[in-house]
Amino acid sequence: MAERLRADLVLEYPFTRTTGPVIGAFLTGLREGIILGIRRPDETVLCPPTEYDPESSVPLTDLVEVGPGGELMSWTWVDPPRAQSPWDQPHGLGLIRLDGADTPMVHGLLVDGPDQLSVGMRVTARWRPEREGHIADLEGFVPEGADQ
Amino acid sequence: MAERTAVLGVGQTKYQTTRGDVSLPGLVREAAYRALEDAELGWDDIDAVVVGKAPDFFEGVMQPELFLAEALGAxxxxxxxxxxxxxxxGSTAVVAAxxxxxxxHRRVLTLGFEKQSESNATWALSLPQPFSVSINAGAGGYFSPIIRQYMARTNAPELIGCMVAFKDRQHxxxxxxxxxxxQDLTFDQVxxxxxxxxxxxxxxxxPSSDGACALVLGDEAAGDASTKPVAWIHGAALRSEANNFPGRDEVNPQASRDCADDVFAQAGITDRRGEIDEVEIYVPFSWYEPMWLESLGFCEIGDGWKLVEEGATHLDGGDLPVNCSGGVLSSxxxxxxxxxxxxxxxxxxxxMAGDHQVDGARKAFGHxxxxxAQYYAMWIVGSDKPTS
Structure with missing residues (x-):
């Protein structure tokens, strides 16, 4: 009888990444506790920022501070989180349009249950005390006033 | 009959160990922008974009062409x-053409890139495969026995490879x-x-380099409309073969010979050494210059090293200058x-090759x-429009 072969395969390498002037500034801003978007020629603001305009491809350079408050545009509830999740407690995932930005970004919603979430509600950033220039420096978003 | 096609613009970045000042999108943008500038065209003039790079594992960005679409105006x-x-x-340029x-399409932007500073090619080329043993040789370990076989077949003198390396570094x-x-490299140091x-x-x-290179290709009307000289494509060919099968000639693979025969036939060239004015061959290890010169039919089998030895491939005084840009050995x-x-x-x-221009070059060979040594891409470009 034919034997089925089985083999483990582990690939591992410490890649590096050069972030460039726009993503680099965004990550540096997170380390400093501010969120940066970027202004397009039509005056709308993208957050997170991109180096090149997503429609016309022109280079974008006009970084502007946005948030930390914003509007929840859509959400879903995650319970229980999977092992790879950045959050170990049940949480929401939302599309958050930060004040001053015209596009939403995805991030975690740190509330106790889905009954605390609704489209259109105001949320605000919760920062980690120790920051290193990574998207996870933003621990997540909470209802406005929750951290007061 | 195929539409006549021309290279309207060329854009390159400075090749160097680390481009720490730009992201991947910033790197490809630089080359693409320079090619458009050379072609005196804008992003809106481009109908399609064709991108090539080495395996995704090199930088660990999967399907980077999608991530780079905005930077490339795609x-x-x-x-x-x-x-x-x-x-x-090379294959990417042939597909674009x-x-x-x-x-x-009337005008196509094509681009190849690598940011080796963000990767490790030897690691990526030696990934373990399930159910097999990796010898972890990297490219040099893979090709050196093939080079030794070439030396044994042709009785080539031992220092031919050093002569190629020294010449390309001078170029x-x-x-x-x-x-x-x-600047100060001597032959003895090599x-x-x-x-x-x-x-x-x-x-x-x-070396391991960061860099990108882009071309703007256009149809006959676009070539005719250019205010600058264009390079007309006289032939373009691709061939592949498996890298391991019984009876394979690893020194002079059939896919290489077939690809060369095809591209020279397309260009109507019968005297390869006499009719080609400059040759850019892919030579990552020095000995591949004489090996490819033979496989490509620029000389008889066994004579490639003699062209190197007599200086025929040197920009100064050679009748068949090879890799005047410095070649892969330099970038x-x-x-x-x-x-x-x-x-x-x-x-x-x-x-437009500046200080490494071959005087009066009318036809050149890219490889x-x-x-x-299993995938081949070749093209022949000329100053004049092809007649057929």
Missing amino acids: VGKPLLRVHTAGSVG SLVQAGI ALRNPYAHLQQ VESPMLWEPIRFSETC NPIGASGMIRFAEAALQVRG AYGGG
Whole structure:
């Protein structure tokens, strides 16, 4: 009888990444506790920022501070989180349009249950005390006033 | 009949160990922008974009062509990715040309890139495979036995490889884009450099480079409308074979010979050495210059090393100058390296190669190979429009 072969395969390498002037500034801003978007020629603001305009491809350079408050545009509830999740407690995932930005970004919603979430509600950033220039420096978003 | 196709513009970044000032999108943008500028065209003039790079594992960005669409002005346009390992820059240019030759698009932007500073090619080329044993040889370990077989077949003198390496490094001094700029290098230093994979010495290997190279290709009307000289494509061919099968000639693979026969026939060239004015061959390890000169039919089998020895491939005084740009031995952003060969051939016949220009070059040959010497891409470009 034919034997089925089985083999483990582990690939591992410490890649590096050069972030460039726009993503680099965004990550540096997170380390400093501010969120940066970027202004397009039509005056709308993208957050997170991109180096090149997503429609016309022109280079974008006009970084502007946005948030930390914003509007929840859509959400879903995650319970229980999977092992790879950045959050170990049940949480929401939302599309958050930060004040001053015209596009939403995805991030975690740190509330106790889905009954605390609704489209259109105001949320605000919760920062980690120790920051290193990574998207996870933003621990997540909470209802406005929750951290007061 | 295929639409006549021309290289309208060439864009290169300076090749160097680390481009820490730009992201991947910023790197490809620089080359693409320079190619458009050279072609005196804008993003809106481009109908489609064709991108090539070495395997995704090199930088660990999967399907980077999608991530780079905005930087390359490809949003809303056809965007193709080509995969043929180290030959990919050449294959990508051939695929891009075919879109114009077939009458599908009028102007195509094509680009190859690599950011080796964010990756490790030897690691990526030696990944373990399930149910097999990796010898972890990297490219040098793979090719050195093949080179030894060539030396045994032809009785080539031992220092031919060093002569190629020294020549290409001298050529690189005349190309501002070339990575290695070794002003004070001597032939003796090449000979005395550490032996890595016998017979390949350290100085006979290519560097690891960051860089991108882009071409703008256009149809006959676009070529005619250009205010600058263009390079007309006289032939373009691709061939592949498995890297391991019984009876395979690894020194002079059939796919290489067949690809060469095809591209020279397309160009109507019968006297290969006599009719080609400049050759850009993919030479990541020095000995591949004489090996490919034979396989490509620029000389008889067994005579490649003699061309090197008599200086026939040197920009100064050679009748068949090879790699006047400095070649892969002087700059190796892997995914771009093949396209750089094709681009440099185009610059030569446009008379725009600067200090490494071959006087009066009318026809030039661009070449790339990849994998276990199993993927081939070649083109011939000329100052004049092809007659057929």
